Amino acid sequence: MPPAAAEPLTPERILETTEDVLRRFGPTKATVVDVARALGVSHGSVYRHFPSKAALREAVTDRWLAKSVVALEEITSASSGSAPSKLESWLEALFEAKRHKAGDDPELFATYIVLLDENSDVVDRHLTELIDQLARIIAEGVDAGTLAAADVPAAARAVFDATGRFHDPQYAADWLSPTIFAEFEAVTSLIIRGLRA
Template sequence: MPPAAAEPLTPERILETTEEVLRRFGPGKATVVDVARALGVSHGSVYRHFPSKAALREAVTDRWLAKSVVVLERIASAPAEAAPSKLEAWLGALFEAKRQKAGADPELFATYTVLLAENSGVVDAHLTQLIDQLARIIAEGVAAGTLAAPDVPAAARAVFDATGRFHDPQYAADWISPTIVPEFEAVTSLIIRGLRA
């Protein structure tokens, strides 16, 4: 049953409903009309907030990706934590966030994998945010003498690339393996030992 028409139509409400519609119909079949119908409004009302289907899908993708960035930013910004511990916690939180999204809602995760391929600008901005967070952590470690990296941005990118199996959606099938956690811990440990050298 659609929500009461008296409830204000906000971008956030549209995005929440779009997630539900995507979960139900998938990215290939979900339309703006489906979203409007679920909201109990005309599709023109949705277009007043999002000028096109592509803009709506891009906003949904950005919203989904932003949820993990907030958690990771808290770790990256923690003032009292030593950089090696912070780096380990950050990598672990990224891995856990991706595993949680894939395992808790596989239909929506599969939908977002399709949307991610469509929205390279949103994805590029997300990846830049993540690598910037890593660079800040590594730079803190270099400044404190707990990590060594002659080129901090290159080191951050290398760490991100080296851990790709644990956060890139193309490897999601691996994340349910009974050996994935020890494999993640081994890679993380190797990275941190390498940065301490």
């Protein structure tokens, strides 16, 4: 049932509805007409906010990825806590966010895997943001003398790459393993010990 006509058509409302449409029809069958129909508007109204189907799908992908960045930024910029504990919390939060996305809404997660492949620029920006957050935590530890890294950006990239099994969607099936938490702990402990000054 379309929402009340009095509700304004905003980009955020379009994106929320697009998620619902993608969940129902999947990325190959969902169309802008389906989104417009769910909103109770013409497809031209949707195109006024997003000039193409590709732009709409890119915006949905960006919105989905940005949700985890906000929570991770809170950890990164927190004024309390040592850098090693922040690093551990950050890695745990990233893993938990990815696991929830895969487990809580598997249909939408599968859709986003397709969208991630389509929108490599959005994904590249997202990965750059995440690695930048890691670099800031490591740099804070270097400044405080609790972590050691001669090349902070390289260290951040190495930490991100070394923990890929716990956040890269291609490993989502592994996240159901009964030993995954012990494996995550072993890897993160090794990384943090290796970075300690």
